[in-house]
Amino acid sequence: MANSMIPYSFIPGTKAKAGEVNANFIALADIIEANRQTAAGDIEDVNEVLKTKADKTELINEHTILETDTDLNDYKTKGAYVFISKYKPKNIPKGGAGLLVVTGHKDSLIKQIWFCTEDNPEIFTRNFTASKWTDWRSVCGIEKKAQIGYLQLPNGIIMQWGSNVGSVVTYPVAFTTIAAPVFSKIGWGSSYERSDTGIAIHSLTGFSVGSGGVFNNMHWIALGY
Known part of the structure; x- marks a missing residue:
């Protein structure tokens, strides 16, 4: 069964065709590239905000927030706002400190970009449109x-x-719609064929493998959403 994001899924207990598995990986690579381009666009938005200020030091210093009980939902004016963990705001996407960049226009669309300032930083975005x-x-x-x-x-x-x-196998993150696992068994005996091994049980939360031959362990990968 095909879908708009991953072209092939697989029926439990049947062999996956190499071409279909490769097509799934190619589709995933295309999706990753599209998300990379989206991130690049968000960075361009940040650069546009910075270009509007001649003094970059002033931009940061004049918007350092040293107040308690602040809420990111209230920040709709263009600029950059620095939050430290002591004054963690409400509706923060992750962590306790970071840099908030606001761009856009109140009459069309306002975009917030949040830069985490932790050891493993992330970048988050959201929009204010249709009054929410x-x-x-x-x-x-x-x-x-x-x-x-x-x-x-x-x-x-x-x-x-x-x-x-x-x-x-229990997936670290349960899929909600489709899961397409592929595995490689480790272990072989001369009196058995590799085809005697297959997926016995398959769901959105994991799968199990049955084998009539030598089974030491396995490697696996699963794609889905």
Whole structure:
């Protein structure tokens, strides 16, 4: 079954065609590139704000927020605003400190760009339109770099993986609509064929592998949303 983002999904217990798996990875690469271009556009918006100020030091200093009980929902005037953790504002997307850049116009669309100032910083954006704020969206994606990890893109596409794991897999992040796992078994015996191994149970939260041959462990990857 195909969808608008990932061209192929797979039926549990059946072999995946190499061409279809490759097509899924190519589609994922295209999505990542599109998100990279979106992030570049947001950075251009920041540069436009900075160009309107001749003195960049003044831009930062005059908007350093040293007040309690502030709310990012109230910041709709163009400029840059520095928040320290002591004065953490309401409706912050992540962390306790950061830089807020506001651009746009009240009569059309106002954009907020939030730069986290933590060890693993992220950039978030949202818009004020039709008299309300949209949800914060990370332009970097959310990731976990580990033996069992994932990369969650801003548009909802998720890539997950595991290395040297057993026959039962629980996804770090549950998919909501489609999950397309592929695995590679480690272990082989001369009296068995590799085709005796396949996905026995498959859901949006994980899958399990059944094998009549030698099964030591496996590597796996799953795409979906």
